Amino acid sequence: MVFKVYYQETINQVPIRENTKSLYLEGSSVGEVRKKIADRNFNIEFxxxxxxxxxxxxxxxxxxxxxxxG
Structure with missing residues (x-):
C-alpha cells in the first residue's frame, strides 16, 4: 500500500499549513510507515x-x- 505522510521538517516545528511537506512511502500499515521514518526527526502531522x-x-x-x- 502507498501512504502519504504530512509532516514538518523538525520535531520542534509547530504545524503550520504553509510549511507542511509531504512524502509517499510503501508499507503494510500506518505503524510500519511511522517506524520507517522515525529516525528522521520529523513532526508527523498525519x-x-x-x-x-x-x-x-x-x-x-x-x-x-x-x-x-528499508
Missing part, C-alpha cells in the same frame, strides 16, 4: 493511505515519487 482514484490523481503530479526506505 499519515493517510492513498488508493484508487486518489492514488491515480497523485501520480499525475510531476513530483510524485514513492520513497524506498
Amino acid at each position: 499519515v493517510q493511505e492513498v488508493t484508487g482514484a486518489y492514488l491515480e490523481y497523485e501520480k499525475q503530479n510531476k513530483d510524485f515519487k514513492v520513497l524506498e526506505i
Whole structure:
C-alpha cells in the first residue's frame, strides 16, 4: 500500500499549513510507515493511505515519487 505522510521538517516545528511537506512511502500499515521514518526527526502531522482514484490523481503530479526506505 502507498501512504502519504504530512509532516514538518523538525520535531520542534509547530504545524503550520504553509510549511507542511509531504512524502509517499510503501508499507503494510500506518505503524510500519511511522517506524520507517522515525529516525528522521520529523513532526508527523498525519499519515493517510492513498488508493484508487486518489492514488491515480497523485501520480499525475510531476513530483510524485514513492520513497524506498528499508
